[in-house]
Amino acid sequence: MTTGARTFANQEVLDFYRALPFNYKASVDGAASAVRRQSTPYPVLVPYLGRGARVLDVGCGAGWHTHALAYHHGCSVTGIDYNPVAIARASAVADALSIDARYHVADLFLFVPDARFDMVLSIGVLHHTDDCVEGIRRVAGFVTERGHLLLGLYHAHGRRPFLEHFAAMKSRGASEAEMLAEYKRLHSALRDEVHVTSWFRDQVLHPHETQHTLREIVPVLEAQGMTLVSASTNNFAPFGSPQELYDLEPGFEDLARRRLTEGKYFPGFFVALFTRSR
Numbered sequence: 001m002t003t004g005a006r007t008f009a010n011q012e013v014l015d016f017y018r019a020l021p022f023n024y025k026a027s028v029d030g031a032a033s034a035v036r037r038q039s040t041p042y043p044v045l046v047p048y049l050g051r052g053a054r055v056l057d058v059g060c061g062a063g064w065h066t067h068a069l070a071y072h073h074g075c076s077v078t079g080i081d082y083n084p085v086a087i088a089r090a091s092a093v094a095d096a097l098s099i100d101a102r103y104h105v106a107d108l109f110l111f112v113p114d115a116r117f118d119m120v121l122s123i124g125v126l127h128h129t130d131d132c133v134e135g136i137r138r139v140a141g142f143v144t145e146r147g148h149l150l151l152g153l154y155h156a157h158g159r160r161p162f163l164e165h166f167a168a169m170k171s172r173g174a175s176e177a178e179m180l181a182e183y184k185r186l187h188s189a190l191r192d193e194v195h196v197t198s199w200f201r202d203q204v205l206h207p208h209e210t211q212h213t214l215r216e217i218v219p220v221l222e223a224q225g226m227t228l229v230s231a232s233t234n235n236f237a238p239f240g241s242p243q244e245l246y247d248l249e250p251g252f253e254d255l256a257r258r259r260l261t262e263g264k265y266f267p268g269f270f271v272a273l274f275t276r277s278r
């Protein structure tokens with residue numbers, strides 16, 4: 001279902017992902033096999049996922065996260081994305097896996113679910129819209145009472161060295177092929193050629209992204225009745241107050257520079273888990 005609400009969807013971003021969605025494997029079978037081999041990259045979610053838990057993935061792309069949560073954890077999953085190419089692939093892989101999953105072409109700013117969800121994911125999506133903060137408010141509204149939200153965004157400090165690294169290559173006249181080769185050197189875990197190209201485009205050639213901090217987003221979510229549970233910025237360790245996590249944030253720039261020097265992949269991305277407290 002959709003409403004006539006205002007959208008902050010970015011059309012250039014949609015055109016970019018129509019050409020090749022993010023995290024897109026060469027074949028449906030290859031994508032389904034990868035799901036069978038590996039569960040969610042976010043084990044922090046697992047304690048909150050009872051069998052049949054209702055999960056919504058906002059900006060699900062080709063469906064990586066929801067496939068894993070349905071296949072390995074028995075969740076009932078829904079994914080929305082405004083890119084029909086990604087939704088077609090997400091649905092095809094779900095069929096191949098015979099999982100409890102539904103995928104819809106929808107703009108997150110216009111989508112209105114019939115009921116709220118136990119777990120809402122939005123991983124690497126809202127920083128590609130024209131108003132990330134409005135997007136955060138919107139996805140928070142999809143979470144039921146005592147439900148959870150996992151939000152993934154580029155980090156304002158941690159992302160800078162990666163962007164500067166490729167911007168410097170470009171200004172020295174590097175070709176796209178040379179930048180792809182450099183990306184492959186840093187992110188050597190990806191093997192499938194289509195897959196690595198989809199990541200390279202997403203990480204290096206993207207037409208629009210913004211960067212954020214916990215210091216910025218925690219108050220936005222608190223105003224929506226959500227409380228921070230844990231964050232990747234301290235490896236999901238317990239913390240006393242969010243301020244402890246804010247104090248760590250400027251240090252991610254140095255960490256990202258060190259990782260680049262070591263030839264390690266560090267794209268400057270963070271995730272944070274919130275729960276609805278009211």
Ligand SMILES: C[S@@+](CC[C@H](N)C(=O)[O-])C[C@H]1O[C@@H](n2cnc3c(N)ncnc32)[C@H](O)[C@@H]1O
Pocket residue numbers: 008009010013014017021022023058059060061062063064065080081082083086106107108109122123124125128129202
């Ligand atoms: C980097 S991809 C992430 C995909 C997926 N969350 C993942 O982690 O594999 C960003 C996704 O956000 C989607 N997206 C961006 N703006 C959107 C909007 N306004 N409504 C729905 N989807 C959107 C894009 O189509 C794209 O699939």
